[in-house]
Amino acid sequence: MNMANQAPAPATATKTSVPAQSSSSNTNVTKRLQTELMNLMMSPTPGISAFPNDADLLNWTATIEGPTETPYAGLTFKLAFSFPAEYPLTAPQVTFKTPIFHPNIDFSGRICLDILKEKWSAIYNVQSVLLSLQSLLGEPNNASPLNGQAAELWDKDPAEYKRLVLARHRDLAEEDGAGMDGM
Template structure:
């Protein structure tokens, strides 16, 4: 929830990789058409070759906004839990990553209380200081499987939730209690301010 404060200051928080926002207009019509074709192909693959524990579909008639569902991995504090996420694809997808947000409340070292995720593949690749690992060969399935994997293997060297990172390493029982409590909160998180 927006009212909750993260234990880590935003000044020291790592850059959260989020894809570029969609823009509209005639100049983007061809680019957006290519994005839609790519996403239609990815949707077909997800439907014809489903992967256990993940699903994703366009949220309506706009192919650049999707809803996804992710099952928590077994033998983790997230086992038997279901999480909803949103994916928003930029006009230059697949050359830039989608913006992905948890909509189901989650307590995790690499997810803030607004649902933003710190994961290297959600940061655009390039040669800058904050270079991410995104590549145009990645797709929606890659993103969801990577997030599912992150649930069981957080990157505590780059936390968005410092308290969760400390508890993951020092007190598994308390960490699990906080995961369960956060998961019981209202199903949809407020939009980030």
């Protein structure tokens, strides 16, 4: 009787251990992102924000304000964060949704920033990524440009650089054209 009761137990334990591991991984990502969201809400940092899209905790929309005393001062940029199932061990995919003219950002919004690639570490979070991107706006890495024209103009012609920044920037809230009436 004991043997009959004991035999099914290992089979049941084996069946439930595999789903528990993948479920545990998803739970860890969810817990981490919930903690990050709570930290952003409870201790907001001026000039940056981020929130999940609807009920999808793995896809967020973020905003950063252009730093003062840079060509981006007074401008706001929307970004998209897509978190992999391996987050925070793997970096999120981050792209600019607002059109931007910058040496380290291409016209599709892809970003060349080491902490989003080979220098990623699980100690980084949404807030630190946003602060790094905000800093990158004022201090581009011209040694590794995605936009060669922007890299060249940054150093050689600041006035033309700023003109192109303003020409490229579009407030995504102006999609209906309301902000373009006076042009």
